[in-house]
Amino acid sequence: MVQKIALEEHFLAPGYEGYWRSTVGNVAPELASDLLARLTDFGEMRLKSMDEAGIARSVLAIAGPGVQSERDVATATRAARAANDYLAGEVQKRPDRYSGFAHLAMQDARGAADELERCIRELKFCGAMVNGHTNGQYLDHPSLYAFWERAEALSAPIYIHPTDPVAPSPALEGVAGLRRATWEWGFETGSHALRLVFSGHFDRFPGAKVMLGHLGETLPFLLWRFDSRAKLYGIKLAKAPSDYIKQNIMVTTSGMCSAEPLNCALAALGSERVMFAADYPFESAPEAGEFLDHAPLTESLRTNIAFNNAARYLGLNASC
Ligand code: MN
Numbered sequence: 001m002v003q004k005i006a007l008e009e010h011f012l013a014p015g016y017e018g019y020w021r022s023t024v025g026n027v028a029p030e031l032a033s034d035l036l037a038r039l040t041d042f043g044e045m046r047l048k049s050m051d052e053a054g055i056a057r058s059v060l061a062i063a064g065p066g067v068q069s070e071r072d073v074a075t076a077t078r079a080a081r082a083a084n085d086y087l088a089g090e091v092q093k094r095p096d097r098y099s100g101f102a103h104l105a106m107q108d109a110r111g112a113a114d115e116l117e118r119c120i121r122e123l124k125f126c127g128a129m130v131n132g133h134t135n136g137q138y139l140d141h142p143s144l145y146a147f148w149e150r151a152e153a154l155s156a157p158i159y160i161h162p163t164d165p166v167a168p169s170p171a172l173e174g175v176a177g178l179r180r181a182t183w184e185w186g187f188e189t190g191s192h193a194l195r196l197v198f199s200g201h202f203d204r205f206p207g208a209k210v211m212l213g214h215l216g217e218t219l220p221f222l223l224w225r226f227d228s229r230a231k232l233y234g235i236k237l238a239k240a241p242s243d244y245i246k247q248n249i250m251v252t253t254s255g256m257c258s259a260e261p262l263n264c265a266l267a268a269l270g271s272e273r274v275m276f277a278a279d280y281p282f283e284s285a286p287e288a289g290e291f292l293d294h295a296p297l298t299e300s301l302r303t304n305i306a307f308n309n310a311a312r313y314l315g316l317n318a319s320c
Helices: 017-021 029-039 044-053 073-093 109-121 142-154 184-198 219-232 241-248 259-269 285-294 299-313
Strands: 004-011 055-062 098-100 128-130 157-160 209-212 249-252
Touching (some): 004 299, 044 055, 073 109, 219 259, 241 249, 285 299
Parallel strands (some): 004 055, 209 249
């Protein structure tokens, strides 16, 4: 079993259950109760699952949307800070097994930048996880430039995690099985990342570091098409869209236990840009671990995806 660092592993801090409940409205109550028990546990259940999957270290992040769905900015700011302090306390109890991603009230760009800096410098977190749009505002919005300036200066990776869209697409109307994780979130989150690419965000912030789960939310599959259509439509960017995706975006295997998309991501982005994640407790960590242990890869590539890429990218041996 190859040793792994897992990068999209969720928890809930006190006071966060209400925000999270909106995402499990279509999940059976007993399953939701089990998820809640796992999300609030930092002991036996989580560590057992990690051990079974060969996960040496989990980088923990709030299960979304968290305070990003909060309408009151002061409440959001206060609750995000409390969640980060809470996580830092749990990490401190098991610094050998846990690290953290910051949770941020993106409603306030400067406040979020300050909290990101505090989390990186004082709490030794690895970056931040942002749960998609914040009350309809996406990360390319000009009001967030102050946030990105700071993230770039800190060299902090920003993991864009799926969330519900502002409004469901009419294309999904009446077919319940397509909502959320089946299809809706992939389109929503892939679109979010592509907004950054096509809006020139990475020309403005060339050092910005973005992470995506689900092997890149279908982006690796479509690189040629993005470049070809950007040319056709006369999109003014310093580089081809695929260049930004290859240079500014890293992807994880969260929720994707099949070799075909893994091979696509590796071929499209390069072997140094793919990392492991299980998406505990929403996916089975042992299943994710077993997939990577047996995927048709050379041993050195397997080790890089499982551990080395994350350790290098997040500076896990040094600070967080
Ligand atoms: Mn997740």
